[in-house]
Amino acid sequence: MLFGVADFVPPLMEYVRRYHAKLVFNSNLVKVDGNKKIAYFENKGNDGTVTLEAKPFDMLHVTPSQVAPDFLRNSPLADAGGFCKVNEKTLQHTDYPNVFSLGDACSSPNTKTATAARKQIVVVAENLLAAKEDRELTAFYDGYGACPLTVENGKVILAEFGFGGKLLPTFPLDPTVPRKLNWFLKTTVFPWIYWNGMLKGKEWFACPGKLR
Template sequence: MLKIGTMSFCSCVHPLVPLLRPVIPKMGSPQLHTAARCAAKDYYEVLVLGGGTGGITMSARMKRKVGAGNVAVVEPHETHYYQPLWTLVGAGAKQLATSARPTASVIPSGVKWIKSTVQELDPDNSSILVIYRQRSLPKGGFNYPKIGSNYSVNTVEKTWKALQDFKEGNAIFTFPNTPVKCAWAPQKIMYLSEAYFRKTGKRAKANIIFNTSLGVIFGVQKYADALLEIIKSRNITVNYKYNLIEVRADKQEAVFENLDKPGETKVYQYGMLHVTPPMGPPDVLLNNVDKGTLQHKKYPNVFGIGDCTNLPTSKTAAAIAGQCAVLDKTISSVMKGQTSTKKYDGYTSCPLVTSYNRVILAEFDYNAQPLETFPIDQSKERLTMYHMKANMMPFLYWNGLLKGYWGGPAPIRKLLHLGLK
């Protein structure tokens, strides 16, 4: 058996539950090992592990391909969340409830929902082992005030509470030494917090610090230049190659390691702390999913999409939109015994929220080159892009992507750019 990997926040705060859930459509002849009380069959032509964005999207597409009765989704949670909205929830601009819908309402009609957790994956035998219990989220240090995280439904509202309660001192935002979903979300809440402090008259007493394990502010130079200008104009301190290793919540201290000098640490006192926990993919998919076809390199009936994969691009809902259209073609080719010619180019999008009414819409590919949809300079802060982020994208998510009808903006880009990339 190959075990599903886990992720934890390594500090005195107790571990967080996995935040990157595996989403793996499995083709061929898999068997599903379940408890006797489960009404599920022991065989499905397509088995989707995880009912997140990628899982629901592909289950909708696979239903149309092989029929609803041949598709099952393994997902333990009763509620499905549109997580990109949590940036605005953490800043008090949206309510958490607006990001939530019952899982039953998003799973395609007729597709079997197996309400359990994948414990073990055995790709050699095309089978999985599931358990019928959910692990609760130990909140640990999040029970203390002044700490929040936009990366969990249990802690995102604590970010807003920490913002409201902030009086003075260091407001620290972290980026871990691992891949993370929506890698620029830690910056978004930082910019929104700075805007909130200005709006509420607290800015003069706030020292805003971004401690990132990375060596750059953004991986695409065009957008990095724009963000550095914003950082400079708003007097934000950025410390590169600093990784959070411990939180002493009772003392309101955060401990960071200098990655350029391993073993050297620095302790910061904080008046507010936004934590981005370390994350990672399950072992069976680590470095094993082809970045073009999204097919497993060893197991031809295993595929990856979304946050669980090792694809070298930012992990966003927009990336899943681009991936799902490619994966649909890949699976169709595999079913026909053919080799897929459709390749995923790494397209992803990150609406960089820089205030309560402005967004820089970053779009780029595997080569960290801009791949913009609109024939304008998207590195500029724009009100129109904010409304797209806050209002249009959620509608497109629920009514297009999850239903398997949205495969990314490539056709629109081609039209708006008159056929030019």
């Protein structure tokens, strides 16, 4: 699938058409010959057969698979996929109540982004204090994550959504529309929040939901 949340697929497909981009699914990059500029892909056919394809490239943009680090994957904290096994709402470990997890290493089924970690931090902080003081855990995470999708120079679709693909836009605007405002947020506002807020442990806007 082009994007995991259905509402954002039509505007993205519009750009795929406009750029004459060719979408190829079920194709996995397995080797790169940097000197010859050739990338090798394993392609999976409908009947399950796998074939190796060599493609020349001018520029290659690769993202690695999302996996948990070995020290976590090989520990009792991990779920079957290797991530730290938490309750997706409270972010408390399901077997070890004195353990909480957030960010890319945790098993919560949200998009693994810094924007998600930013919302998870406040939930973990509140629930950790509650657990320490033997209080009920009331702060919950709604699965929020945001992907600023740059679709053209000067325009970004700000895809904000939670568990189950529920749209969670910050602003009262149609979130599927590419906007200059989102470009400004991505290039100017978000870096400022990152450097001056997140990395210094300050948070002005994210607050956790309450279970009751």
